[in-house]
Amino acid sequence: MLNTTDIHKSTLRVSLAVCLAMIITHYFSKTHSFWMVMMAFLLAQAEFGFPLRQSLQRFFWIVLILFLSVYLYPLLESVKYLLAFMSLMMLVIAYSYAYILPNAGGFHFALLWLMIILLSLLMPAPFTTAGYVKDILVGAAIGMGVRLIIYPDKPDFEFSKRMQLLLKSLSAYFSSLMDLMLHEAGSEQAPAFNRQQVEDLWVHDFPAWVYVKGFNPRLKAGQYYFMVHLGQIVEILFAMNHFAHHPFEQALLTPFRDMLKDCKQRTQELIETTLALLEGKQLTVSQNDFIEDIQNLENTFQAHIPINLELLGISRDYINLAAFICYIKELRMQLLQLAATMRR
Amino acid sequence: MITTSLAKQALIPLQPLPLHHALCTFIITLLVFACVDYFPISQVSIFQGSISHIPISHTSISQASWLILSSLLLSQAGLRMELKVHQIWPVFFYLLYGLLAAVGVVVMSLYRNFGLIMVVIFFTTTLTGYAAGFKRTYFFAAWVINLLFILAAFSPVGFGLALQRGYLIVIGSFLVFIPRLLFFLYQRPRKLFYIRAIFYHRLKAVYQLIFYSLGLSPRFLKFEREESHFQMAWRNGLAALQLLKTNLADSDPQVDLTREAEITHLNQIWDITMSLASLRYRLRDDSVLKMGQNELQAIWQMLSLIWDVLAQGNEKNLISPYLDRLQIAIQGLESFYQSTLQTVTQEPLVLVLFIQDLYALKEKLEL
Numbered sequence: 028m029l030n031t032t033d034i035h036k037s038t039l040r041v042s043l044a045v046c047l048a049m050i051i052t053h054y055f056s057k058t059h060s061f062w063m064v065m066m067a068f069l070l071a072q073a074e075f076g077f078p079l080r081q082s083l084q085r086f087f088w089i090v091l092i093l094f095l096s097v098y099l100y101p102l103l104e105s106v107k108y109l110l111a112f113m114s115l116m117m118l119v120i121a122y123s124y125a126y127i128l129p130n131a132g133g134f135h136f137a138l139l140w141l142m143i144i145l146l147s148l149l150m151p152a153p154f155t156t157a158g159y160v161k162d163i164l165v166g167a168a169i170g171m172g173v174r175l176i177i178y179p180d181k182p183d184f185e186f187s188k189r190m191q192l193l194l195k196s197l198s199a200y201f202s203s204l205m206d207l208m209l210h211e212a213g214s215e216q217a218p219a220f221n222r223q224q225v226e227d228l229w230v231h232d233f234p235a236w237v238y239v240k241g242f243n244p245r246l247k248a249g250q251y252y253f254m255v256h257l258g259q260i261v262e263i264l265f266a267m268n269h270f271a272h273h274p275f276e277q278a279l280l281t282p283f284r285d286m287l288k289d290c291k292q293r294t295q296e297l298i299e300t301t302l303a304l305l306e307g308k309q310l311t312v313s314q315n316d317f318i319e320d321i322q323n324l325e326n327t328f329q330a331h332i333p334i335n336l337e338l339l340g341i342s343r344d345y346i347n348l349a350a351f352i353c354y355i356k357e358l359r360m361q362l363l364q365l366a367a368t369m370r371r
Numbered sequence: 372m373i374t375t376s377l378a379k380q381a382l383i384p385l386q387p388l389p390l391h392h393a394l395c396t397f398i399i400t401l402l403v404f405a406c407v408d409y410f411p412i413s414q415v416s417i418f419q420g421s422i423s424h425i426p427i428s429h430t431s432i433s434q435a436s437w438l439i440l441s442s443l444l445l446s447q448a449g450l451r452m453e454l455k456v457h458q459i460w461p462v463f464f465y466l467l468y469g470l471l472a473a474v475g476v477v478v479m480s481l482y483r484n485f486g487l488i489m490v491v492i493f494f495t496t497t498l499t500g501y502a503a504g505f506k507r508t509y510f511f512a513a514w515v516i517n518l519l520f521i522l523a524a525f526s527p528v529g530f531g532l533a534l535q536r537g538y539l540i541v542i543g544s545f546l547v548f549i550p551r552l553l554f555f556l557y558q559r560p561r562k563l564f565y566i567r568a569i570f571y572h573r574l575k576a577v578y579q580l581i582f583y584s585l586g587l588s589p590r591f592l593k594f595e596r597e598e599s600h601f602q603m604a605w606r607n608g609l610a611a612l613q614l615l616k617t618n619l620a621d622s623d624p625q626v627d628l629t630r631e632a633e634i635t636h637l638n639q640i641w642d643i644t645m646s647l648a649s650l651r652y653r654l655r656d657d658s659v660l661k662m663g664q665n666e667l668q669a670i671w672q673m674l675s676l677i678w679d680v681l682a683q684g685n686e687k688n689l690i691s692p693y694l695d696r697l698q699i700a701i702q703g704l705e706s707f708y709q710s711t712l713q714t715v716t717q718e719p720l721v722l723v724l725f726i727q728d729l730y731a732l733k734e735k736l737e738l
Contacts, residue, residue, distance in 0.1 A: 038500030045496050045521070049489050052525075061525035068496075068521065110404040114397055117443060121396035124447055125389035138447055142518065145443060149436040222638075230610045238599050251599070258602040259652060262645040269642035269731070350646070350724050357653070 036178040037072065044071035044173040048166055056165075058158040063166035065146070069139065070170025076182050076236020082171040089143050090163070096147035109148070116144060182236060182243060186250050187305045189232050193257065194305070196224040198298040200264055201358070204271040205291040208351065209284060218268060229261055252368060256361050263358045270351040279344050282331050286324045290355055293320050297362045304369035317363055321356050328352055388558070388565035392450060395554040399446045402546045407435045432526055437536045441472055441519060442543030446551070448512035453555060454566070454614065455508050457621035462548065462555045464509065469544020472516045473537035479523035480533035488524045495520050563618055564684045570615045570637075571682035573608040575675060577644060580604050582671040584651040585660050601648070612641055636738060643732045650725045659716045666707050669700035670729065677736060694737055701729045 048067035052059060069089070073081040102108060120141050203217035236242050237250045280287075297317050303310055332345050432440075445468055452461045475495065482488045499513035523536070558565065580601045615637065619630045654660065660667065677693045705726050713719045 034501060034504035038497055038504060041500055042493050042496040046489055046493050049485075049492060053485050059525070061522055064521055064525070065518075068518070110400070110408075113404070113439075113443075114400045117396045117400045117446075118393045121447060122389045122393035125392040125450060138444070141447065142444060145440055149432055149439060226609060226613055230606065230613055233606060238603065255598045255602065258598070258605075259649075262605070262648055265642045266646035266649060269639060269646055272639075346724070346727050349720065350727070353653075353720070353724065354649075357649070 033075070040173050040177045041068065041071045043177060044068065044170050047173065048169050051165060051169070052162070056158070056162055058156070058162055060159060060162055062159060063162040063169070066163055066166025067170040067173070069142075070167055071174050073171075073174050074236070075180055075185065076234070077239045077241040078174045078180060079171065080239070080241025082167075082174060085139065086167045086171075088140065092140065092143045093147050093163070096144070100148065113148075117141075182234075182250075183246055186234050186237070186246075186253075187307075189228075189234055190253065190257070191302055191305050192232065193225075193228050194298055194302050196221065196228055197260060197264060198295055200225050201267075201294060201298075202291060204264065204267050205287060208271045208275070209280065209287060210277070218271065222265075222268065225261065225264070249368065253365060256365055256368075260358060260361045260365075263354050263361065267351060267354045267358075270347045270354070273343070273347045275344055275348065279348065282327060283324065283348075286320065286327060287355075289320050290324055290359075293317055294355070294359060294362065297359065297366065301362060301366045301369060304366060314363055314367075317359060321359055324352060325356070387561070387568060388454075391554065391558060391565075395550050396443075396446050398550050399442060399547055402550070403439055403442045403543065406542065406546065407438060432522065434532065434535055434539060437476065437519075438539040438543045438546075440522075441469065441515075441540045442547050444515045444518070445469065445472075445512055445544060446547045448515050449547075449551065451511050452508050453551070454562075455617060457559075457562075457618060459552075459555060459559075461509065462552050464512070465548040465551055466544055468512045468516060469541050469547070472519050472544070473540040475516065475520045476523040476540055477533045477537040479520050480526065480528050480536055481530065482524065483527055492521060492524055563615075566611070566615045566618055568682045568684060570608070570611040571678050573604075573611045574640075574644065575678035575682070577601075577605050577608045577648070578671070578674055578678065581644075581648050581651065582667060585667055601651075605645075605648070608644075609641070612637060636735065639735050640732070643728055643735060646728045647725065647732070650721065653721045654716075654718060656717060659712060659722075662715070663704060663707050663712060666700065666704040669703060670697065673697040673700050690736065694733060697733050697736075701726065701733065704729070 044067040045064055048064040052061075052063045056063060066086075066089070070082045070085055073079075073085070099112075120138075124138065200218065200221035203214065203221045206214035207218050234250065234254065237247065237254050293316075300310055328349070332348065445465060449461070449465055449468075452464060479488070479491065482491070495517055499510075499517040502510035502513040519540070528536070584597060584601065616634050619634050673693055673696050677690050677697065680690050680693065708722055708726060712722055716722060
């Protein structure tokens with residue numbers, strides 16, 4: 028999901044690209060056609076993170092469609108054939124668009140193809156004169172150039188910003204789950220609200236560029252590693268939600284109450300430390316500070332709950348508490364790995 | 372729901388919502404071409420001329436093309452809004468888009484002053500960019516309207532033809548509005564069913580990757596590549612879950628409590644899924660799972676059938692036989708664990724928790 032600043036930047040880029048293309052078309056183009064502006068308009072809208080790769084891909088597909096339309100055009104000069112082709116094409120494009128839609132980005136490729144196909148078929152194909160070819164190439168250069176030069180992407184900065192937002196929401200969600208587990212006053216509503224925040228950020232603010240082939244190789248390894256482990260943290264929190272809602276007997280939780288509160292605090296401290304590292308601060312993270320409480324919790328669990336796994340399975344409370352403590356430990360380990368990565 | 376045995380075997384399964392949307396689009400296409408070809412709305416042909424007779428300074432597109440372009444592009448641009456909003460009023464946005472596009476195209480077709488055209492195009496591009504950026508759900512079609520403005524600016528004509536363009540675009544928006552309205556009314560009571568189907572298909576894909584990572588298929592990707600595939604799959608599943616929850620929350624207020632319960636139920640299934648998925652990074656020794664391949668395969672087969680049945684929107688009682696067989700499959704895994712795995716594995720608790728999660732999932736599915 029684009030934030031306000033991103034929307035300003037992308038809108039300004041597209042507007043500048045269109046205006047520049049219009050000026051060049053008016054003063055320098057022999058054909059005075061709309062193709063230069065159209066190419067600039069389309070290619071200035073490449074997504075964040077891999078603009079050059081995506082622009083080149085779009086350019087390739089647009090040129091391919093235009094090239095094919097040269098051969099298709101004579102075959103479709105009858106309205107009946109055009110209708111048959113358009114109907115089939117619309118069926119395929121509409122289906123693919125609706126199939127992917129729930130998680131598609133804004134400028135879906137299917138619509139781009141649709142537009143170019145329609146434009147290329149509804150008017151004489153421009154590849155027949157050099158003037159049109161130049162218009163298309165210049166328009167593509169304008170679109171790509173504006174996209175790369177005006178407000179160039181800063182994936183390291185953007186990644187850090189998004190991860191900070193996500194970590195803050197994860198911290199709030201974790202805190203609310205712990206409060207729910209310990210039956211703290213007023214803890215019933217907070218997990219649902221915080222869960223919604225996490226879901227929204229994960230679905231809409233996900234840095235998808237990290238997984239794209241053309242992404243900056245210098246940044247890719249680190250961000251890829253971070254996303255893989257952060258993804259596991261999000262999974263852990265969703266899993267913890269299931270166990271936190273279990274109605275534990277209060278007597279069972281009493282020996283663990285203070286330790287769980289301590290774990291909650293230490294985990295939040297670790298998240299704060301990771302946030303500070305993301306902001307570029309130089310901090311030392313002592314692993315021992317963040318392992319001792321988990322070990323105490325495990326030892327207390329083994330002291331109070333039967334460690335024999337067969338006996339463990341007798342009571343749902345025992346097994347769910349064991350699972351919850353396992354997840355607290357794994358969450359801590361994942362966070363320590365992230366913090367250790369940030370320090371390097 | 373329209374499914375065939377062939378469709379089930381297709382690479383991309385035919386899902387109801389995309390299929391019905393595609394059919395609605397097909398009807399719109401037929402209507403548009405019917406208007407162009409058989410009714411005296413536009414008297415000019417679609418094609419300016421054959422490819423061998425291209426004018427040297429060709430800047431105009433044919434009048435009928437305005438009808439085709441605007442209607443076919445708008446027919447797709449409003450789908451996002453229809454999916455996310457439960458009320459009927461967003462369907463009228465097609466008429467609003469058509470009206471805005473018509474007025475803009477008429478005005479842009481009349482301008483001859485380059486400076487003025489450039490200022491107006493800059494303004495409309497900026498405005499439509501902000502609209503599409505801030506309110507993507509409602510104004511995703513804004514960039515389509517801007518595209519038409521740009522085309523009109525490069526195709527100046529006289530007042531009569533400009534007015535005809537506007538008239539054709541308005542006709543086009545009606546040709547889109549009527550089928551979309553009928554589609555909306557048809558799919559409105561079914562929309563939840565469609566969106567549930569999308570969710571359960573995506574959930575099945577997540578489970579496929581979970582069981583793949585547990586060794587049911589040969590692993591040929593590196594760990595981090597597998598993880599990224601899994602992450603993208605469960606992110607898609609989460610997006611579908613969000614869409615389903617949004618639609619449940621917006622639906623008939625008289626059945627609020629049932630919808631609330633369903634949202635809670637879906638969240639619980641999702642949470643258990645994430646818990647089951649944790650085995651792939653908890654269990655360090657893959658060879659342990661290789662020993663339990665048959666049992667895991669049996670569980671996966673049952674779960675796969677259950678998700679398919681739920682995706683088809685069938686009544687819950689139809690999954691009862693599968694739940695019984697799932698229970699047997701889980702008990703099979705549990706027996707195998709007790710007889711063999713617990714002595715072999717160094718992480719017995721991990722497997723115990725996995726088995727308990729399977730039982731928990733089965734209990735949730737029974738509800």
